[in-house]
Amino acid sequence: MTEPASLPGWRHVYSGKVRDLYVPDATPDGAAADRMLVVASDRVSAFDQVLEPGIPDKGVLLTTLSLWWFDRLAGGDGGPRIPNHLGADHVLGADDEPHSLIPAAVTGRAMLVRALDMQPIECVVRGYLTGSGWAEYQQTGTVCGIPLVEGLRNGDRLPEPIFTPAFKAPMGAHDENISFERTVELVGADIAERLRAASLEIYTRAAKTAEEHGLILADTKFEFGLDADGVLTLADEVLTPDSSRYWDADAWRQGETPAERMASFDKQIVRDWLANAWAPPREGEPPALPDDIVTRTSARYAELLERLTRA
Known part of the structure; x- marks a missing residue:
């Protein structure tokens, strides 16, 4: 590194x-x-x-x-x-x-x-069924333990956005998906409720903005801390292609599923390539990224910025 x-x-x-x-x-x-x-x-x-x-x-x-x-x-x-x-x-x-x-x-x-005072919770909000959520849904009909309606497909919009927190693991360890009840145990009922409400509000507002620019905000994650006055404060990065999944809205409406093959504006290109190039259990050093994967990912990041911020 x-x-x-x-x-x-x-x-x-x-x-x-x-x-x-x-x-x-x-x-x-x-x-x-x-x-x-x-x-x-x-x-x-x-x-x-x-x-x-x-x-x-x-x-x-x-x-x-x-x-x-x-x-x-x-x-x-x-x-x-x-x-x-x-x-x-x-x-x-x-x-x-x-x-x-x-x-x-x-x-x-x-x-x-x-x-x-950073909170030890990664505040994930999912508006669409994809990624690890899709994998869990296929097995149990749930996402992070939250029951969903039957018959959903990969890439489908959820009936409403859901809050699926994770416990932030120490450096080098995997974050752990947790229930809302476990969140309450970790940070207390008041903070847990505030984290959930703020996360869902931000996702809803951001998804509306993305939609206005021809994009879908499939899911994202936030981090929060408390300031000296106890005010819940948004921190770290926010709504970037590293912390979020963005899709092209036209491609989604045309039914280009599964979601992993949809026009995406995030690091899904990297995830897909590495999933194929580095077989489980994925031990040792991962392979180097090819030049074309680097170039395509860079172009996607730049296009997302241009599409979101243009008038």
């Missing part, structure tokens, strides 16, 4: 599959930082593995789209404001001119954010 960049004024403290996290240099070891720098890399992951090579400009595309969605959800779509973790990324200098707090080396791929 590519080493995180050395950034003046910031100290690297953590790397996930895609993002690198920094705190100000002045933050004492072991102390909580009041702000952090989140840098999106070009790394891509599938089956809980970071793959090589990365996707060119992916970090910039993910950050640009997250910032666009944060703005929309802060009232830009006409709905109520959803609090988010973004901090002011400029300060006034001695010359009264704004100066960026984000190092030039990561401009365009970094977000300055407020530190939060």
